[in-house]
Amino acid sequence: MALKGKTLRAKFEQVLLFAGEPQIVLLSGPAGSKVVAVAVNLEGMEYPFFGAQMTEDQFVEYLRERFDLRYLLTKPDMKRHFLFDLASGEEGYVHLVRHKLTPEDAETLLPDAGLFAREHTEKVKLPALQGRSEETFGIDGKWDLDEFSKLYGQVTDLYAVFSSVDAFLDEQASIDKRQKIQDAFLKPFEGGGSYVSLYKSLTSVQSKSARLDVQGIAYHSPGYVKVKGQTKPLSEVRELVNHLEENLVEIEKYYKSLYELLKQNSLLRMPSERFQSTGVMADRVKISTQALAEALEAYPYDSILKMSAGNPLIAAKVTLSVFRRGKRLLEFFLEGRVSYDAPSSQK
Structure with a gap:
């Protein structure tokens, strides 16, 4: 699958949920922003992911379980969504391609409601939470x-x-x-x-x-x-x-x-x-x-x-x-x- 559109270079931080292979990952974007992404089914990519860019404050609110993952990915405060292939990363960085989330593809890209941060299998390594x-x-x-x-x-x-x-x-x-x-x-x-x-x-x-x-x-x-x-x-x-x-x-x-x-x-x-x-x-x-x-x-x-x-x-x-x-x-x-x-x- 050839991705087109505006791109963003983000640093891979860690896996948040692992079940046989990474299911939810955390990336760092410019100016301290975060990108949370979930594994999806898309042809043409080895490890396709759909994610959203948000401020660290909103990510912390997600970790505090003020809302679930579906809400976070639906309403990121930076209002940006992306698709990317995790396997394409080089030297710890991944190239993300802007994607407009539409009602038609929302159900194929978004996780089910009710998935909260407590379901993560890996501890979040965030300095603000120390x-x-x-x-x-x-x-x-x-x-x-x-x-x-x-x-x-x-x-x-x-x-x-x-x-x-x-x-x-x-x-x-x-x-x-x-x-x-x-x-x-x-x-x-x-x-x-x-x-x-x-x-x-x-x-x-x-x-x-x-x-x-x-x-x-x-x-x-x-x-x-x-x-x-x-x-x-x-x-x-x-x-x-x-x-x-x-x-x-x-x-x-x-x-x-x-x-x-x-x-x-x-x-x-x-x-x-x-x-x-x-x-x-x-x-x-x-x-x-x-x-x-x-x-x-x-x-x-x-x-x-x-x-x-x-x-x-x-x-x-x-x-x-x-x-x-x-x-x-x-x-x-x-x-x-x-x-x-x-x-x-x-x-």
Whole structure:
């Protein structure tokens, strides 16, 4: 089969699914793009493949199982499809030929619906996915459905703060990426501030590979909630919960002291831009926040202040919010309904 049309030279990365011979493969295109392709039946080629070009973000979303392979190949965000013979590759590169996907040939080229990334036989070797691990919350007792959302919400919010700090401090991060993170951190406090919008804002600028995913839920008791995300922020959430459990009474004293300071000086609802970042009051807020941060032990106050553009009021409000979410998460543990060990029947 002689292929005609615009061509693309792509680097062969790896096989994703092998069943006697390669069935799904991954290639790298220009500017960090990816090409995912499936084996098809076409005459005139030794190993014919049909594929689509997409951004790395969309490929990561596929790996996170936000959609199946058929959807990925039908709606690639770069809107380009290709045919190629894998056997024609030279020195690790393959020449792809543009192909317009039509309704007539879609059923012969596209895989069946319901094939998700978990069906891959080979582990994906993608730098963006390095440093991810799973965390399992064992659950027991009686639960209302909305309580599962509350549990996941506290974990997600705390994870968003810790992972955003890591991304902001990453020496390899571009200036543009750092600015987006800081903007997401500052914007919710304009006009007084909304903690809900803060966490949503931070999550929205996370890279797809850094976001927290639900890997599994067993609603019965004993059951579990399993999540997957970056190892470091997940471990920081665990450390916070453990530290609060051991020192809650003492930490609450520092929380109440900071909260009362802001309340008595009408700072709780004050827009961040109206607060003077230097002066006596700024120093008092900073000292009280540092005391709470030190009591929390592993809390990255200096980094939070830096992300706050040096505004002590923003750093104070975030620190108060982190404590409250940590305490709400701890309550599930104190009730005996959540643990960091999956029930024996689930292991």
